[in-house]
Amino acid sequence: MSLYAASVPQLKKMLNNVDKWLEAAVEHAKSKSFDPNVLASSRLAPDQYPLTRQIQAIADNAKFCAARLTGKEAPKHPDTETTIDELRARLRAVVEYLDTFTEADFADSKGRLVELSFMPGKVLSTADYLNEMALPNFYFHVSMAYAILRHNGVPLGKMNYIGSLNLKDK
Numbered sequence: 001m002s003l004y005a006a007s008v009p010q011l012k013k014m015l016n017n018v019d020k021w022l023e024a025a026v027e028h029a030k031s032k033s034f035d036p037n038v039l040a041s042s043r044l045a046p047d048q049y050p051l052t053r054q055i056q057a058i059a060d061n062a063k064f065c066a067a068r069l070t071g072k073e074a075p076k077h078p079d080t081e082t083t084i085d086e087l088r089a090r091l092r093a094v095v096e097y098l099d100t101f102t103e104a105d106f107a108d109s110k111g112r113l114v115e116l117s118f119m120p121g122k123v124l125s126t127a128d129y130l131n132e133m134a135l136p137n138f139y140f141h142v143s144m145a146y147a148i149l150r151h152n153g154v155p156l157g158k159m160n161y162i163g164s165l166n167l168k169d170k
Contacts, residue, residue: 002106003127004102004105007065007069007130007134007135008098011062011098012062012098012099014058014062014138014139015058015059015091016095016163018091018142018145018146019088019091019092020160020163021156021160022055022084022087023088024155025039025084025154028154039084039149039152040052040082040084040087042151044144044147044151048144049141049144050148051087051148055091055145056090057137058091058138058141058145059077059093059094060077061137061138063097063098065130065134065135066098068114069112069126070109077090109126110125110126113125113126114126114129116129116133
């Protein structure tokens, strides 16, 4: 499987899933007569990121993954979102950014080394970066966002997390 196929389609799928979860959170808040934006500051534990920062981390992980694998510059986001609508817009902006990538952008990525600012003097191959850092970190924050919403009563299930499947007839 190519690095493109292993990253961009799945990142986009999960970003869209998270956007749908936030839509469900708004509907849940309406049904319970509370401001959905209170969920933005919800967290699972005092030392964990609130929902807002989880969503920002999801978006950042997705855009940096594609950018680092291809040697491109990722767009900058100032982390100023405070509402569910702003968080949803951030997710959609990253999906639009990921839409600009094609398989051809990843053509020479296998020989590229990825540097991480928090690991000075160290590098990872693109495959190791994708499998050992980018995807696990992305899914960690996706799982935390899901858990925060579930913890607050948003009616989400496993299939909301997994999303669509590319099922084929036998």
